[in-house]
Amino acid sequence: MIVENSEVILSVKDLTASVEGTPILKGVSLDVKAGEIHAIMGPNGSGKSTFSKVLAGHPSYEVTGGEIRFKGENLLELEPEERARTGVFLAFQYPLEIPGVSNLDFLRVAYNSRQKHKGLEELDAFDFDELVQEKLDIVKMNASFLNRSVNEGFSGGEKKRNEILQMALLEPTLAILDETDSGLDIDALKIVANGVTQLTTPENAVILITHYQRLLNYIQPDYVHVMEGGRIVTTGGKELALELEERGYEWVTEPEATEARV
Amino acid sequence: MTIQVSPGQLAKSKATTQREVYLAALLNQRSEFDRQNLSADLGDWLQDLRDRASVRLQDLAIPSPKDEEWRFTDLSSLLQVSFQAATAALSAEALAGFNAVLPETAESCLVFVNGRYMPSLSSTAGLPQSVTVGNVGQLEEPYAARLRHYLAQQPGSEEVFTTLNTASMTDAAVIWVPKNQVVETPIQLLFISAGETATLSHPRCLVVAEPNSQVTFIEDYVTGDRGYFTNAVTEIWIEENAQVNHTRVQRDRSNAFHIGKTAVSQARHARYIGTTISMGGKVSRHNLEIFQLGEQTETTLNSLTMIAGEQLSDTHSTIAYSSPYGTSRQLHKCIVDDQAHAVFNGKVVVPQAAQLTDAGQLNRNLLISPKARVDAKPQLEIVADNVKCTHGATVGQLDADEVFYLQSRGIDADSARKLLIYAFAFEIIEQVPIASLQQALSQSISPPTS
Incomplete structure (x- = not known):
């Protein structure tokens, strides 16, 4: 929701970034305020996923210019784990499998690292189990998932639900969902979307990176941005997504079309 | 017993090579087989077995990197150390730190210290009466008489370290499971090298699983502070339709030398499940030899080498098929840190007769540091034309x-x-x-x- 005079959580200015010397982001600027849901759409290779990884601090992406401030702090100075502890959460497009590490242990380590950072009490296995049981319902996950190895043998939908479960536990100020909807059937999509909606409050914000307008039927964005060639080329309300669905990206991304719009 | 040969003395010996002299010095450390509880007949046979091995040893030498089988594993550092056979028995206090008997095997374990059977630390109270678990001296008839058909009778017994073990054998751990017997309780064979000197020991295990029987055992090696040398040989015979689940754990200290062999003969329909964990030793080598001797035998091998510092750990495995419908699944993993060096050579031999073999081998290596090294070599020798054989090796960070x-x-x-x-x-x-x-x-x- 758009809230008048709410705090700017994320402020990105003229961000440029490269992978192995190839520039991918070529000047991204974006402000996200508390309570807002932003959708970033765009064709393959437009830089959407790179943007999400740069926000989370992936070491393979080199920031070559611009700035990112998160709650007033220079995010670029923080290690990925510090960004996570301070409230940035990235739901992965392809969550990794970690055989041999139980999901419950993994969630608890992640949760406690956040608690420690905030100066709050770390939970023992028993108390944590109680907490996580409450959260399971948000993503309609069966408790048996907790005793399995992290993402090992999970279906695509189960992996994405597990990402949202992590989000529910870590209660991030800024959640970035990188194509969380890709490859999901409609039931799984509804569960994921419903989970995200439940976790959205006036104090936090969400960036949805998506390829498909379909997700936005279930999560109502306040803003829709279109990315192309490493820049945000146009921004609109949720109706922009519908238009994109009907007309494709060409009309916004081709230079003459863009000029015609201006 | 005193040190027989020091590196200085070796230099004086000109008639033979250093590696031959060193091997002879190791052999000289052997003590007599304890014949006390053996029948005269069995005692004589064992004596003869040892003597014949000693004679064979005269023509052998410690392998050098010039030997293809030892190309990456240099034993030069072994030659720098003078080992002694253990003499005095260790006190209970001296052994307190090695209490590696598992809770699950508290009443089904045999403990050997520096190659000597320790009845006081062993217990087989939790095992069925019909199963024989003990040292050679405890063997009763008909098993005592049948020992000679199994002990040192596997192919490959002429290999130098196996021969040294046979020649130096003072005792052996024996597990003998009679026909149709399923042993539910796992059995632990614990080998401890301890004491104030760099001792040499030659642990020997013999496992016979008679037709339709089933047994699970753990072969466990631990050492104290000194740089001991363990030269172990385990022979496993799995008769028709029997199953053996074998775990071998080598957790010696990182200053120890460890050379071990596991030889497994599988009859028709026999199943072998082998899990090997090698994490100890300054220089260690595990020779794993599987002989599938009948139709439709099944072999599962899972092994992990995990080393750091300047450790060198070598695994040489051979799966030799002979008959149709055999299967094997082998996964060997190495985790190598610091300047450690892992070696894996995985041989699979499928002769013409072994049609419809299904052999899968996968070797995955994780290098933690830039100076870590692994030499991996799959070696498939396939003659039969209607088989499925796959192999893969990955090295990554x-x-x-x-x-x-x-x-x-x-x-x-x-x-x-x-x-x-x-x-x-x-x-x-x-x-x-x-x-x-x-x-x-x-x-x-x-x-x-x-």
């Missing part, structure tokens, strides 16, 4: 994306790496069929959570 995934959940980079190494190792460790041992091995790597 920790995946940056995986580390990042964990970091993005608030876990610092160092803990993330530890967690991923643990996960890589766990695929093998989880195959260990004893809960307490599985847990101990997990903890020795890195606990998943702190």
